[in-house]
Amino acid sequence: MKTRLEADSIGILEVPADAYYGVQSLRAKHNFPITSRPLHPEFIKSIVILKKAAALTNENAGELSSEVSEAICTACDEILEGKLFDQFIVDAIQGGAGTSANMNANEVIANRADELLGGTKGSYQHVHPNDHVNMAQSTNDIIPSAGKLTVLKLLVPLFRELERLLNALLEKSKQFDHILKMGRTQLQDAVPMRLGQSFHAYASVIQRDIHRLENAQKEMYRLNMGGTAIGTAINVSHSYLQHICPKIAELTGLPFASADDLFDATQNLDGFVTVSSSLKTCAVNLSKLCNDLRLLSSGPRTGFAEITLPPKQNGSSIMPGKINPVIPEVVSQVAFNIIGNDCTITMAAEAGQLELNAFEPVVFYNLFESIETLTSAVQTLTDNCILGITANEKHCEELVDASVGISTALCPTIGYKPSAEIAKESLKTGIPVRKLVIEKGLLCPSEADVLLNPFTMTEPQ
Template sequence: MRPLDHTDRPTRTRTEHDLLGDREVPEQALYGVHTLRAVENFAVSGIPLGARPLLVQALAAVKQAAATANRDLGLISAEQADAIVTACTEIRDGRWHDHFVVDVVQGGAGTSTNMNANEVIANRGLELLGHRRGDYRRLHPLEHVNRSQSTNDAYPTALKIALALSVDTLCAAMRRLAAEFAARATDFADLLKIGRTQLQDAVPMTLGQEFAAFAVMIEEDADRLEETKALIAEINLGGTAIGTGITTHPEYAARACAALRDLVGLPLRTAANLVEATQDVGAFVQVSGVLKRTAVKLSKICNDLRLLSSGPRAGLGEIVLPAVQAGSSIMPGKVNPVIPELVNQIAFQVIGNDVTVSLAAEGGQLQLNAFEPIIAESLHESVAHLTAGCDTLRERCVAGITADVAVLTETVERSISLVTALSPYIGYETATEVAHEALESGRSVTDVVLDRTELTAERLAEIIAPSRLVAPAPTGHISA
């Protein structure tokens, strides 16, 4: 991974200094020596911070809120604060993200991410003040941009803001998908079919009821995700290194939180116990758990879509999924359920990410969890892929699903499951005998019932009317 210089031409540099000594930093880079070392150390995923715009924008919001609070408390000058605020505003507007070059997977509990933000903001602020990049006597990444902060409170606060915003996007995608399933439920409201339990014939239902259940399952998980936002609204900004608030003004935490709340439009609140909040990543575990729950249920729904559409001649074939591409390089005419398969694979990944988050959360020690970068990336990946998966499933599959009415009708007529509806009228033992004879002889349940019981054709038709088969209905006595 190269920091900014994408050519083989000689690059002008500036000299910067840190704990380990001097290094040459590309002159055009807004980042500095700390970021440069992190780029060299963490060449892991190939994904730079700049590829995660919500996180970059959230970091800029944290730095802007901190600068505002520090200015109001007289801890930095108005000139310095204005430069920081302007630089942060530009970053929040989408500028300078290509200077956020540290790999999203990194050691150091997010320190490199925080330093990348500090250096970009400081150097852009220096330009705004009319000074050259790297002239940190005027505006320093640590002395001014990072004033009253530690990575250990600034970074997790930014993670929570980015996560809250991305969860909003996912919830919207889920509700759109649920609405599409509900629309298909309306289309299929009068289509009778056979329900199945343990892949065996059960009792009649409508295809509309089946699709309505899918809609409810998804809508329900969108509600659960919304609930997690209350947890991630609690932040530890102002706790600095371990939650004691060392190096901060007594009013800083409240002022910074209020400024940040106004900037991002979220109901953020300062944790009651900042020592606890600095080491506890339980909110991330909770969100990950709900994402896993969502993934599991989406995958189950996609399994059902694949089963219901299996065939077209040798499977269930009750529904037809829209054909979106040819399915085989060897079998002409074959079309596969590729969109549900895609969502299945997304679900597998989200479940794996939840394991990663769980292990990273458990691995925290004493006053800090050092593994928040992998928690952040796992959650980002899960939310992003689920969002894309929901939209893709809705647009390229669910919206185009049709029912094969002939298959549904034939299946109902051949099924022996009608005996369940008849059991209250002819008794369980007789119903069992009817089912056995119908299965062995190949005759219909209705024919066998008329032969073996005293039910008339008119009464039988009334009992097995579709409206009575798919909802509670008054029953007669066994002697009827």
């Protein structure tokens, strides 16, 4: 393999001759063999969009020649089209607060831009990674800003899938609204309800998750671009500082604005914690929903068996005909992982010191994973489970008829103690509650028909 020599403040290193990355990227590859996973593709694109915005803003400020700016923008556009992704070689988790990721982008863009202007890779004859591509920037404003832009991009499909899940649950709530079932508290019979009410409750919590995430994403629109190293805006022109965020907004179509306090926005990661917390809450709610689906479909002969989940695959290598609730199971596993990711993100945000948090790479690694896996989990839950759920209506009615939970409705009329005695006797003898209250003269048949009508118990009267 042909190589070229490149030098940095550490020394000289052989770099593959045809590589668009340079010495600093290669050192990072050697130093951080952590996950064997590259930077997230959308994170790379986000960094590159910021580099393009910076070049245009520096050109407008008179700090960068139009020739160099145009070459940088052309190189950025090529990467945004999907080219040169194999040149981003640094690991997703890295030391240095993301300096390696920033320099990987600087070197690739500089080498390609230099090539466009007639230079050769590694010469940086016309375009330099630090002097031109990184002009008026620091890792410390580029990386958190790229993280925010990436989060916003990844949330788009998540919102779409959550809306689909919400609509599917609302449709099931209408479809099942006429079906009586027993409500349960602490896994014991409680009082009657409608199966549609169960699914409407699931829809309500998903609606709340959507609102919670919508509020959390608002914290991603404030950037510390122009703050450079710690928020002082050292090496930044006044024009750049005023126009960089509007330029990013123009390029992305998103309402980005400069943070009110660049020091705060550089050193604190609480916005990412807020997003992660909302993702965790959504994951918790989804897993609880899936716990319910597994219970309600359990059996099919020895469990609740009030609903049937669509069969998706054989459930056992030894037991013929066994079908497992694999979709709810995988959603819960995703939830467990997201909860763990949230813990990592929380600890990483807490671990920052003074004017910078060095642990953004692990925050983004886990946060991007949480968003994407939650998106996929919601999609399969909707398509492979919720849409195909059917109700075992007759069995639901049989359980209501056999339950003593309806005795609760007797309390206002005959009192708690007599109602409790009726319930105990019904459980002991198997005689229905309605028959017992009539036999004992506590209610006449017409009164019993009104008070013990399960449908009237499912809503306020």
